[in-house]
Amino acid sequence: MSSYQNILNDFLEQWPLEKVKAMSLDQYxxxxxxxxxxxxxxNRTIELGSISGQFGSRMFGIYRRGNSSPLDHYENDEFYTWSKKYGKDSDLAFLAIKKHLINIINYSLTGNFSKIDAIPIPDIFKWKVAYLYSNERLIPIFQREVLKEIATYYGLPVNSKTTVSAIQKVLIDNKPLELNTHEFMVELWSKFRPQKKKPKGISTTQQDQGEKSTNDQERSGTSSYIAKQTHNKIQNKLRDKLIAKYGESCVACEKNYVDLTLTYDDTITLYEVKSDAYAATCIRQALGQIIQYAHRLDTTKKLKLYVVGQYSLKANEKPYLDYIQKNLKIDIDYMSIDLK
Structure with missing residues (x-):
């Protein structure tokens, strides 16, 4: 597991949605x-994209002052400073901000990114929050001027009304299949970063890694836990759909290690579930497994293979599946299960 994935998983373990809902002002x-x-x-996820800059703590909506003085044109009490639009006292302001954060997280979890644009939290902060809960469906670059330059490069006409969600869609649509979102961010940042400025923790070149360590290493268990929860949700929803259509007697779960097996008429259909955020990666992860499962079957029935993920196949991923279908000459396809 890469360092950035460990950081992301540590964050999600520390701040799941339910904890955010119960969060106090001092915890915020x-x-x-x-x-x-x-x-x-x-700060603790700075390697996943920097949001430090001219906004300072004001980007949080409310902040606790240390030795700094109260700000003009803001609301202030003995301890806190906050934007007037959130309320007359710090408790009301925090409740309003927390409600906005919960909406950001929910929209991000369900992929409704366009709903985030209008939420009155500073862009640089709210889109970092959105990324952290997006299942890596956003590219972790948050400086608007850099985003505008990248969007223009990819052919999106950009003006003052262009939304961040529209720019992010262009970035995701142009992400190479072989790169994850963090790797693509590094590649983009190396091309479009402001001169003499680079977010702390980001390397723009890939170095020779030398000999790999063979020592035992501690790994965060969060990734497998989060992935397993998503896997189980997909598997359960697909199982319910198959049972509703074919009957419970035709559907087996985890038989011979196969996530789901459908036996109906003269065909056996094997379903291998993957939880990755991109269909092409799900296919790559599942391909060897599902072919091995098919190979083990001793049957005269027809075989159909499905890789199953949470998200639909994107246009730039389809040629990859077409290549597999054409050259491997096996009856394999991809299907998505919407968890919204």
Missing amino acids: VSTGDRNTFTQWVE
Whole structure:
């Protein structure tokens, strides 16, 4: 597992949606506490994209002052400073901000990114939050000027009304199949970053890694846990759909290690479920497994193979599946199960 994945998984383990819903103001923002939500988003996940800059703590909507003075044109009390639009006192302001954050997270989890544009939280902060909960369906670049330059490069006419969600869609549509979102971010940042500025923690060149370590290493268990939960949701929903259509007697779950097996008429259909955010990666991960499962079957029935993921096959992923179908000469396809 890569370093960035460990960081992302650690964040999601520390700040699941249910904990955000129960979060107090002191848990959201404080001074000298590295475990607050805002500390995690800004600093402890900095390798996943920097949001430091001219906004400072104001991007959080509300912040606790250390030795700094109250700000003009903002609401201030003994401890906190916040934007007037969120409320007259710090408690009301925090409740409004938390409601916005919960909406951002829910929209991100379900892929409704266009709904995030209008939420009144500063862009640089809300899109970092959105990325962290997006199942890597966003590219972790948050500086608007850089995003505009990249979008223009890919042919999107950009003006002051162009939304971040529209730009992110262009970026995702142009992500090479062989790169994950973090790798694509590094590639884009190396081309479009402002001169003499580079987010801390981001390397723009791939170095020779030398001999790989063979020592035992501790790995975060969060990734497998999160992936397993998504896997189970997909598997259960598909199982319910198959049973509703063919009957329970025709559907087997985890038989001979196969996620789902459908036996109907003269055909056996094997389903291998993967939880990755991209269909092409699901296919790549599942291909060897599902072919091996098919090879083990001793049957005269027809065989049909499906790789199953959460998201639909994108236009730039279809040639990959077409190549497999044409050259391997096996009856294999991809299907998506919507978890919204």
